Amino acid sequence: QGGGEFQFTVRVTDDGVPAQSQTVVFSINVNELNSSPLQDELPNATARLGQPFATTAVATDVDLPTQLVRYSLGPNSPAGVSIGPFTGVVTWTPTSQQIGQHSITVIAQDDGSPSRSAKRTFQIEVLSGNSAPTDILLSNTVVNENVVGPIIGQLTAVDPDSGDSHTFTVDDARFEIAGNQLKLKSGQSLDFEAEPQLSVVITATDAGGLSVTATIGIEVTNVNDPPTVQTPLVDQPATQYRPFEFTIPANTFTDEDGDALALSVKQADGSELPAWLTFDPLSGKLSGFPAVGTDGSLALQVIATDNGSPAASGVSLFELQIAANVSPWQNEVNRLNVNNDSLGDISPTDVLVVINYLNLTGAGELPPPTEPVQFFLDVNGDNQVSPIDALLVINYLNQRAGGEGEDEQQAAVTNSPTPTANPNSSSLRQNDPTIANLADLALSQSMPRRTKSDVWDRSLMDLLNDLDIPGDFEW
Template sequence: MKKDYSLIHRPRRYFVWAWPLIILIGLIVSMQSFALNFVRENDLFSWPLKEFAAVKTAVTRSSEKTKPEQDFTQKSKGMKAGALPLADPCTNITTLPCEQVNVTLPFNLNFDGNEGGLLDKNGALIGFTMVGDLSGTPVSTDSISSTAVPKGYKPSRLTIADGKLNIRTNSGIAFQTNNNQINALGAGILADGRVVFETTIINPFNGTKSEQGGLWVGLSDKTFLKLSISANKVEMRKELNDVTSGVTTNANTDQRVTGVIDNLSTKTVRLRMVADFVTNTLEGYYSTDGVAYTNVGTAYTSGTNPAAINIADMALAGKTIYAGIYATHRTNTSALTYSFDNFSIKNYEFPMITAPYRINAGGIQRTVGSVVYNADDIYARVAGNVSNASYTGLPSTITVPELYYERRFGSKFSYYLPIANGRYTINMHFVENFQGAAGGRIFDVNFEGNTLLDNLDIFSEVGKTNVLIKTIETQVSDGVLNIDFIASKDNAIINAIEILPVTPPNEAPVFASATYSFNKDEATAAGAGIGQVSATDAAGQTVHYSITAGNQSSKFAIDSESGAITLAGTLNYATDSVYVLTVQATDNATPALSATAQVTIHVNKPVTGNHAPVAALPINDQTAVTGTAFTYNVAAGTFTDEDSDPLTYTVSLANDGLLPSWLSFDAANLSFSGTPDAAATYRIKLTANDGKVSASTEFNLVVNAAAAINHAPVAALPINDQSAVAGTAFTYNVAAGTFTDEDSDPLTYTASLANDGSLPLWLSFDAANVSFSGTPETAATYRIKLTANDGKVSASTEFNLVVNAAAATNHAPVLALSISDQSVVAGSAFSYKMAAGTFTDEDSDPLTYTAS
């Protein structure tokens, strides 16, 4: 809409010329006020990126291989609508939106050109999301433009090719006050717990001009850690605010370096840096085979200066840091190319613990009686603070007071404990060592995301310097026990943690049946089997059997392990025709639990003139297959009885044991049925009783494992059409893997025409080597079928074999008429025409002529 300024200039006409100047002055004053009210941190390299989460940035990349086109539309906290937009707060380290600089772990780059991030010189994506800023003056030979954004980023020196990121080096380096390293590529992460950084360098350069390449981790080019390869050595170094020790012996607290490693420049070298932000230590490793790793600090054996570098003074824990790769040719006059094969950042894989497991929070390993509390040097993923300062007032019953002097505390800290899924009892030991009144320290403790200790106030429960043990139960379902401490007043605190398995309450054994009944003849000999009882225990404990009642004169005995009952004396129907025993099954728990069953033994009455049943027909051995229903009907007439007494039937194993649980016996119909679940052989005993005496017969039941399901071969690779030439030997070897078989069965091969006709006589097929050979005579096209058979089923594939006619033989031209010598007079014109037929050609080919 056109603005109407008539109200301004109508009374005084000279405002027509003055109003543009007034508006310009107003804009200048407004911009100056805005600038004075907006204070921006200069060193954006170490900004926590979460401060810029509100920045909304849209990036549009051109499909052409040109500089990315960016359209930045942003809002900043406190910016009024219509105010001038702020510059992108991350432009000194990235061309990406700020929220894309930080990455989640694990972070893996394989340099395939499609992993996001910044660009190489050809527009391929290199995966890294930022580049280190330069706080120093660039080296003049590095040709850094004063307007370059970011200043440390030169995509023209970066190339993605064949799964590698190649860095063409510059002279600059981040060392002490130089601070002019170009293309220190990286990504942002949170310094939390124990983190592993890795990369692979192929044939790292070996020189004498401080040429180097490797890993870097840090806040900026003033404060960082690096693990690099230079002069066939591997060096780990710490630099804090541009300061790093220059000591050249193993007393250097900021450096760990190997000796010269033979032929390192001809190898593929894997670098691994492990930063522990809980214990504030840094370790470096290298490997030339990707399997065995050597600690670069192996030669540093001093108790005060060990293999790991102390990084506590860098105060990295809990901050956003950056990690990546770099390379420089330093004082070499020629640029070098360093090839990086991959890069990764991942959380350290914490060792699995097994309950019971105890931790002396914030302290070293302590032993109380026979119980060991492990040192707290691994699992505090968010560390908080630790102390071992002693104090007075602990009860005299505490035999190892150091367990409660040492402690971990903070407004927020957590433990990350890999452990098998299951339910656990957690004992948490607390001592209030500082606060002298209720309400001075209040905090929550979360287990697996659930607040199970809410608003804990140690003093209000047990007072000062007394031990408070809180016991809770929690379920682990993701393979990690997470314990989080969150203070609402002062600091949360913990002295010791016990992780114990939850033991389910013991349950008594259970008999397969509450009652058992067996029949035995009076004439049964001592030692003969009576029958067997069986009980199971839910906890898998060992069960023992005993007879606790009804066993007058110790007439019967029982095997304490198997439950088999045998006759220990003699039977007399006249005095005792029935015995009722109480059999007890007892587990081996503490305390032990028991169950009982009633066993009734009937003594068969002897009958004068009775004839025992007879096993008239043998039962043939039977077979079954696992997973398949089995039935068997005993043939009529298997048992006969001379007295025609009605017979009753029982069945058991030949040793009088119980049938397997899957097998049922129908006594009324004399049939067996069931579905076996495992291969086995059983000796079955079938007994017929006429009410007085018995007869038995036995047979084998063999359960075979189910046959594996066969899978047909598969034509996995097509065979390309082949060509041959008449009169020329032809061979073709079928490629390995053309057919595959899921069962790995050996395959046999046959070949025919596609219509199943025989191959032409000139063509042979070698089935052992899967190859064709022969010399064709005439031009033709054949459709060949190759078949693979695994001994059961077949699969085929077809291809064309085209035989082309041989090319005609060419004959050289022939000089048919000789050409006589010619003479010429100096200064006179000369010409000579060659006679027709001077040259002839047998093939009548057209001839071309040249003279020399």
């Protein structure tokens, strides 16, 4: 609060009735006692030969009224150092004889009576002229492959001039300097398989224009790459009620890392394969028997999974185009080839297959197959088995034996249920009522089950053996 005259009032009151009091006013003069200024600490500093140096001393007088503070330098200050008496700014431009450590004392003194002062001493190191940086350090030199635009690490210049600032440049166009960080540019990444190690040349330049160049090696870490599609799969045709088989080509996928690949197949939506379709991962074979309700398209995905760590996968999509089959029991290659022999020959065996089925089961509608068809019993394509189917083959064999209808394709489109007489056959074949009886039986599209007493069986066998057809017919 400072010195000055301070007035006090004192009142004395008794406890009589009524109470009586007396007031006295007096003054006290307080003399001011001068206090020393408070001076802030000055941090140690460096100065460079031939370059101006400056720092500011700050002192505060705590007296009231405030005293005027003046600044001065203590004894033994280096030659050439000066200080503003009212600003406290210390300035100095060191000479070549002043390189090294120096102490500077700043005195802050008020104008009180008596005068009071405060002192602060700081150290200053005078360095020689600007020195070039000597090395460049990078905080990290390892980066994962396939990462786009990552920060590699922090750059630091090694410089004997403490406190010097630096700018950095890099010679590789894929990289850039952001602040003091080395990073890949946006859109850039590194590939272990193509370049597991690389070197970049970095230059650090200090504020005085001096620089150093360093070559820094960067290691690219291998990250498991997923398999990729080398040869896209094409849609595969299939036919309802016919065995389907497709082997995934070996060149469908490739793996950049050279990893072994394991194949699996699912529906394109990720669900498991339908029950009728299976995949063997060892052979790469997809197989099945598309039965009832399978016609149309089935979207599939083949998944290739490598043995990397962690494992990665690639996918190739394709469709099964399953054509509807309205006559599954008819041989679409040659309808007369009932037993579907590999040579495609039409023989009495084809007739006997139909006859045997009729003898065991009887005529009637054929159910949709649930497994591959062994015998194509439905020669005329009506989804039923009847004597007509046998007679169509007999008719063809009879024509072929007599030199008529040599073209099987012509016979295949002939739907007459009645065998055609061969002018070269015996009169029995031309006139025997068994032929007419057999035709009538065929037109009725019914056949009794075979018993030992069936004269029909023996008559049919006699008829077949009487025809000029190679081979003998027997039950």
